[in-house]
Amino acid sequence: xxxxxxxxxxxxxxxxxxxxxxxxxxxxxxxxxxxxxxxxxxxxxxxxxxxxxxxxxxxxxxxxxxxxxxxxxxxxxxxxxxxxxxxxxxxxxxxxxxxxxxxxxxxxxxxxxxxxxxxxxxxxxxxxxxxxxxxxxxxxxxxxxxxxxxxxxxxxxxxxxxxxxxxxxxxxxxxxxxxxxxxxxxxxxxxxxxxxxxxxxxxxxxxxxxxxxxxxxxxxxxxxxxxxxxxxxxxxxxxxxxxxxxxxxxxxxxxxxxxxxxxxxxxxxxxxxxxxxxxxxxxxxxxxxxxxxxxxxxxxxxxxxxxxxxxxxxxxxxxxxxxxxxxxxxxxxxxxxxxxxxxxxxxxxxxxxxxxxxxxxxxxxxxxxxxxxxxxxxxxxxxxxxxxxxxxxxxxxxxxxxxxxxxxxxxxxxxxxxxxxxxxxxxxxxxxxxxxxxxxxxx
Amino acid sequence: xxxxxxxxxxxxxxxxxxxxxxxxxxxxxxxxxxxxxxxxxxxxxxxxxxxxxxxxxxxxxxxxxxxxxxxxxxxxxxxxxxxxxxxxxxxxxxxxxxxxxxxxxxxxxxxxxxxxxxxxxxxxxxxxxxxxxxxxxxxxxxxxxxxxxxxxxxxxxxxxxxxxxxxxxxxxxxxxxxxxxxxxxxxxxxxxxxxxxxxxxxxxxxxxxxxxxxxxxxxxxxxxxxxxxxxxxxxxxxxxxxxxxxxxxxxxxxxxxxxxxxxxxxxxxxxxxxxxxxxxxxxxxxxxxxxxxxxxxxxxxxxxxxxxxxxxxxxxxxxxxxxxxxxxxxxxxxxxxxxxxxxxxxxxxxxxxxxxxxxxxxxxxx
Numbered sequence: 017x018x019x020x021x022x023x024x025x026x027x028x029x030x031x032x033x034x035x036x037x038x039x040x041x042x043x044x045x046x047x048x049x050x051x052x053x054x055x056x057x058x059x060x061x062x063x064x065x066x067x068x069x070x071x072x073x074x075x076x077x078x079x080x081x082x083x084x085x086x087x088x089x090x091x092x093x094x095x096x097x098x099x100x101x102x103x104x105x106x107x108x109x110x111x112x113x114x115x116x117x118x119x120x121x122x123x124x125x126x127x128x129x130x131x132x133x134x135x136x137x138x139x140x141x142x143x144x145x146x147x148x149x150x151x152x153x154x155x156x157x158x159x160x161x162x163x164x165x166x167x168x169x170x171x172x173x174x175x176x177x178x179x180x181x182x183x184x185x186x187x188x189x190x191x192x193x194x195x196x197x198x199x200x201x202x203x204x205x206x207x208x209x210x211x212x213x214x215x216x217x218x219x220x221x222x223x224x225x226x227x228x229x230x231x232x233x234x235x236x237x238x239x240x241x242x243x244x245x246x247x248x249x250x251x252x253x254x255x256x257x258x259x260x261x262x263x264x265x266x267x268x269x270x271x272x273x274x275x276x277x278x279x280x281x282x283x284x285x286x287x288x289x290x291x292x293x294x295x296x297x298x299x300x301x302x303x304x305x306x307x308x309x310x311x312x313x314x315x316x317x318x319x320x321x322x323x324x325x326x327x328x329x330x331x332x333x334x335x336x337x338x339x340x341x342x343x344x345x346x347x348x349x350x351x352x353x354x355x356x357x358x359x360x361x362x363x364x365x366x367x368x369x370x371x372x373x374x375x376x377x378x379x380x381x382x383x384x385x386x387x388x389x390x391x392x393x394x395x396x397x398x399x400x401x402x403x404x405x406x407x408x409x410x411x412x413x414x415x416x417x418x419x420x421x422x423x424x425x426x427x428x429x430x431x432x433x434x435x436x437x438x439x440x441x442x443x444x445x446x447x448x449x450x451x452x453x454x455x456x457x458x459x
Numbered sequence: 460x461x462x463x464x465x466x467x468x469x470x471x472x473x474x475x476x477x478x479x480x481x482x483x484x485x486x487x488x489x490x491x492x493x494x495x496x497x498x499x500x501x502x503x504x505x506x507x508x509x510x511x512x513x514x515x516x517x518x519x520x521x522x523x524x525x526x527x528x529x530x531x532x533x534x535x536x537x538x539x540x541x542x543x544x545x546x547x548x549x550x551x552x553x554x555x556x557x558x559x560x561x562x563x564x565x566x567x568x569x570x571x572x573x574x575x576x577x578x579x580x581x582x583x584x585x586x587x588x589x590x591x592x593x594x595x596x597x598x599x600x601x602x603x604x605x606x607x608x609x610x611x612x613x614x615x616x617x618x619x620x621x622x623x624x625x626x627x628x629x630x631x632x633x634x635x636x637x638x639x640x641x642x643x644x645x646x647x648x649x650x651x652x653x654x655x656x657x658x659x660x661x662x663x664x665x666x667x668x669x670x671x672x673x674x675x676x677x678x679x680x681x682x683x684x685x686x687x688x689x690x691x692x693x694x695x696x697x698x699x700x701x702x703x704x705x706x707x708x709x710x711x712x713x714x715x716x717x718x719x720x721x722x723x724x725x726x727x728x729x730x731x732x733x734x735x736x737x738x739x740x741x742x743x744x745x746x747x748x749x750x751x752x753x754x755x756x757x758x759x760x761x762x763x764x765x766x767x768x769x770x771x772x773x774x775x776x777x778x779x780x781x782x783x784x785x786x787x788x789x790x791x792x793x794x795x796x797x798x799x800x801x802x803x804x805x806x807x808x809x810x811x812x813x814x815x816x817x818x819x820x821x822x823x824x825x
Binding site: 140216218281282284285286289293294328329330331357358359361362364366369370371374375378379380382383384385386387388389390393439447448449450451452453454455456457458459 | 601637645647648649650651659665669672673677681684686
């Protein structure tokens with residue numbers, strides 16, 4: 017499978033008469049873009065707002081992030097989601113680099129939504145403060161979940177995917193500079209050279225979010241709910257090319273947005289090492305169901321696939337904490353027992369005082385872990401001049417890291433617009449798919 | 460009594476000198492060895508023994524030295540703590556030091572007990588030093604700053620220097636780093652950090668995996684605590700002849716809690732006679748209740764047999780299914796209790812069980 021990602025670096029985004037891209041300047045015809053959003057009759061109100069790195073802006077509640085992309089020639093960008101089901105991971109995909117489309121609630125937040133500060137101390141807590149964010153701020157008629165803590169956020173998320181594709185199409189006829197062309201090619205496992213085969217062979221096991229029994233909240237692979245899934249082998253290019261979209265459930269710092277899947281640093285890192293220090297076999301996609309037997313079944317499948325492939329090593333990453341820690345450790349142990357040397361990547365939940373057991377369950381066989389953050393770290397941030405979305409959502413709507421009131425700390429949102437929250441609500445902040453510059457240390 | 464150089468105080472702009480207090484045992488106070496280990500707690504103005512060295516190294520004045528016999532605090536802990544907290548009640552101090560205790564177990568215990576109590580009462584950081592073999596490390600490293608120390612007093616200067624240097628950072632209000640960098644034993648407190656020149660997680664994971672694949676040494680970022688596995692005991696040969704004891708960490712005690720077992724982080728346990736009782740009476744009847752702070756007490760107070768199932772065991776006894784119920788049950792509280800304390804209490808209880816010829820135990824939690 018050979019995938020070309022042609023990147024078009026974006027240095028600024030403005031609104032203009034025509035949606036166009038020239039010399040790094042992305043211009044958006046707002047009316048035309050919003051017309052696409054409004055094709056979904058469930059969107060009752062919508063606006064586009066730009067947030068650039070360094071600006072005094074706070075964005076909340078953020079539900080999803082997507083890199084604007086288009087697939088030559090009009091092939092599915094998000095198969096089984098906004099497009100028909102067809103294989104992704106081959107051919108050419110164009111991308112507007114340095115930008116993300118964000119789905120932002122105009123008023124209403126939910127448990128899995130997060131916060132992004134574009135400058136100041138808060139900017140350190142999320143990767144997305146580094147990007148020029150094209151915020152789709154919208155409201156919907158999804159009355160059944162308006163006051164629910166858990167929301168599917170279907171209309172907003174799907175609209176953001178449509179917008180990402182619309183914007184990506186602006187560069188479909190352009191040829192990138194050679195330095196901006198990424199090529200991902202991995203021959204079939206049995207058709208590799210002796211030199212490559214002699215290197216230690218490695219799989220990347222991705223445990224994507226699937227805890228909700230009701231459909232509509234979990235990550236989707238080719239549009240299929242990850243709860244109704246047993247682990248399978250996938251080509252890394254599929255993940256990089258839109259095969260998986262993010263869900264709407266997990267406490268936000270643990271969540272993997274669609275942008276994270278599209279740009280997964282662990283996959284890119286393994287590609288870089290392929291043929292030099294290791295033989296990258298591919299992805300074993302797994303899940304995080306809550307039922308114990310389902311956890312055990314998934315771990316067995318993962319270990320069996322890794323063993324059948326002859327994997328010497330594995331990197332294992334979980335999209336979540338708490339209940340999913342059981343899947344993480346179960347799978348870690350199953351891989352080690354199958355003779356596959358494993359490194360886990362996860363965040364921790366050690367509590368605000370840092371004294372709690374870091375994972376719900378532990379095992380001595382999990383002897384190699386990269387730790388990406390503590391979800392329950394308390395964070396205080398000053399007010400921002402501009403809020404995109406609605407600040408009150410942090411305190412009102414049951415975001416995982418916010419609260420309405422607290423005996424000692426008061427509400428998450430103060431009268432002057434300053435905030436106190438747990439790291440839990442930093443948008444995709446723990447970056448377990450590989451960006452995380454954070455680790456956890458004992459004090 | 461040695462005082463700090465007054466010129467230095469002036470050169471710092473007349474700011475009031477910070478103050479600290481040191482705790483040492485009877486031996487380092489020069490009072491005596493084992494024969495003086497019951498020495499009653501006392502407080503002396505100024506510098507006694509190692510306090511002279513600490514006073515030189517620290518950017519604060521050691522105003523007082525507290526001295527206590529290791530046996531005194533070991534056997535009459537609550538009394539010793541009360542006396543010493545009483546000494547300190549009216550005094551102003553910014554830091555509290557204890558030790559160094561080297562490899563001396565009872566001295567380590569004393570430093571930990573008093574350091575923890577002073578820190579909790581006066582919200583002043585407590586700093587100590589112990590050799591890694593000192594049991595005090597495992598018992599108290601989560602409560603106070605303990606620096607790794609030498610085996611004996613030959614290392615006094617080195618050990619005191621580490622304590623003082625860290626104390627100086629705290630006095631200056633400097634941001635202190637994580638345990639590995641500062642040198643003290645980790646306190647079981649884990650927080651996220653941004654390291655200088657940190658590599659992203661993907662690079663760290665791949666580098667760690669390559670090392671693991673090549674059998675090279677690697678450093679996990681989340682050390683898994685060693686689990687002390689206890690093998691499962693052999694089955695009883697004949698249950699109908701066995702004496703069975705009840706032991707619980709569920710905090711069931713007589714309503715007046717005669718042994719003053721703590722509701723959390725317990726260090727004490729009790730044994731209570733149940734011979735002649737068909738079941739445990741409840742709180743309303745003035746008999747038994749739970750003092751465990753880690754779960755809703757309503758059900759346990761209403762029927763303590765749901766935590767300590769004496770009623771069920773009596774039935775088995777009558778039916779001849781088991782030989783006999785042991786005449787006492789044993790109780791402590793499991794919530795927040797350290798493994799080290801739990802293991803010690805377990806060993807102490809087992810001594811009684813062995814003596815009474817108990818064959819098996821029903822161990823209930825909450």
